[in-house]
Amino acid sequence: MKVFKIPEATVMRLSIYSRHLKHLQDESIETVSSEEIASGVGVSSAQVRKDLAYFGEFGTRGVGYKVQDLLGHLKKILGLDKKWNVIMIGAGKLGSALALYEGFRERGFLIRTILDDDKKKVGSKLKDVLIEPLELLDTRIKQYNIDVGIITVPAVAAQDVTDRLVAAGVKAILNFSPRVLKVPGGIVLRNVDLSVNLEVLSFNLSFNK
Numbered sequence: 001m002k003v004f005k006i007p008e009a010t011v012m013r014l015s016i017y018s019r020h021l022k023h024l025q026d027e028s029i030e031t032v033s034s035e036e037i038a039s040g041v042g043v044s045s046a047q048v049r050k051d052l053a054y055f056g057e058f059g060t061r062g063v064g065y066k067v068q069d070l071l072g073h074l075k076k077i078l079g080l081d082k083k084w085n086v087i088m089i090g091a092g093k094l095g096s097a098l099a100l101y102e103g104f105r106e107r108g109f110l111i112r113t114i115l116d117d118d119k120k121k122v123g124s125k126l127k128d129v130l131i132e133p134l135e136l137l138d139t140r141i142k143q144y145n146i147d148v149g150i151i152t153v154p155a156v157a158a159q160d161v162t163d164r165l166v167a168a169g170v171k172a173i174l175n176f177s178p179r180v181l182k183v184p185g186g187i188v189l190r191n192v193d194l195s196v197n198l199e200v201l202s203f204n205l206s207f208n209k
Helices: 010-027 035-043 045-053 066-077 093-099 102-106 134-144 155-168 194-207
Strands: 083-090 109-116 129-133 148-151 172-175 188-189
Touching: 010 035, 010 045, 010 066, 035 045, 083 093, 083 134, 083 155, 093 109, 102 109, 109 134, 129 134, 134 155, 148 155, 155 172
Parallel strands: 083 109, 083 148, 109 129, 148 172, 172 188
Antiparallel strands: none
């Protein structure tokens, strides 16, 4: 499904809705209303209906949504109805924690290979994935048909790693390094700066005193 001009905030909420629906499914709940979804995720029911309306009509007036059906629709919209091959660059503390996070695999993101330039880390494993030398980047991207790159290297190395991923054909990058990266058009880049999020929290704590 190709959709244009969907607000990024809507896409993020769809991900939250899908997690909530999975929780309802696990509890054997078969139907849910927009009000119940809204209450479960902390938004308004009008927002839920507006977000879903971008993609069609999924519910029945007076009845609500079938949990299994709506979850299936959201997975397809979010691309979670398929598997995505992931390469991780950086096997430090953050990279190791992310590699061990089961949520990625549960949502269809499979970490196929982990690379690092630290010889002390090379040869060890994170779960069942062998940490290998960074020199193998191009080879492993082709071997595993990599879709997504995750960067957890120090800031000084982040742009170089990004350039190498792009040159090797990776089209989507999740950046955890504290550096603003430059990528050419057509590359999807998401930045996750944990310190920025903490500073937003500290601002709100200070400003709202």
